[in-house]
Amino acid sequence: NAGVTQTPKFQVLKTGQSMTLQCAQDMNHEYMSWYRQDPGMGLRLIHYSVGAGITDQGEVPNGYNVSRSTTEDFPLRLLSAAPSQTSVYFCASSPLRRDEQYFGPGTRLTVT
């Protein structure tokens, strides 16, 4: 099993550009989530999904969109990048009703 994979590892965007961060898992986990990690602020939940076709907002959803068309994939879209979205982004997954989440390796995003 590859576990949770994320692409790209690094990305630099200009303000106003859009892009999609990819996340995939091969563990057949129903639950998937996106976090951002900023210095001194811990991990903050952006969006999450409890199954294909179901998504919901976390603590910091503004500026981000998600969709979940399959169990395996949960992409995160930045609609119009802003410097405040410079961060490290982690995707995670777990079986439903299990709190132990498994994290991907992260994407470091810089918006100039």
Next chain:
Amino acid sequence: EDKVVQSPLSLVVHEGDTVTLNCSYEVTNFRSLLWYKQEKKAPTFLFMLTSSGIEKKSGRLSSILDKKELFSILNITATQTGDSAIYLCAVGNPDKLIFGTGTRLQVFP
């Protein structure tokens, strides 16, 4: 507002020392408390606690939860340089993990 607070923010010790990391929480619909270790990349899971007073152990690491006083501690005995990392505490309530800001542990030879 739900919150998870970790202390200390940072800790510097020498190899062989014992350390105690603290995590307190105020979270509605508490379901579990989790500890993660984060080195250079993704957080990796250490423990999940759901019941008060039952210690979980893995080698030199151990953790316990007090649901009455709303806190947990993570103990690391005989620290090694490989224990240097950020230790994250998170509380699970339905559908979410709420993270603290972490404790940065540095272990010097």
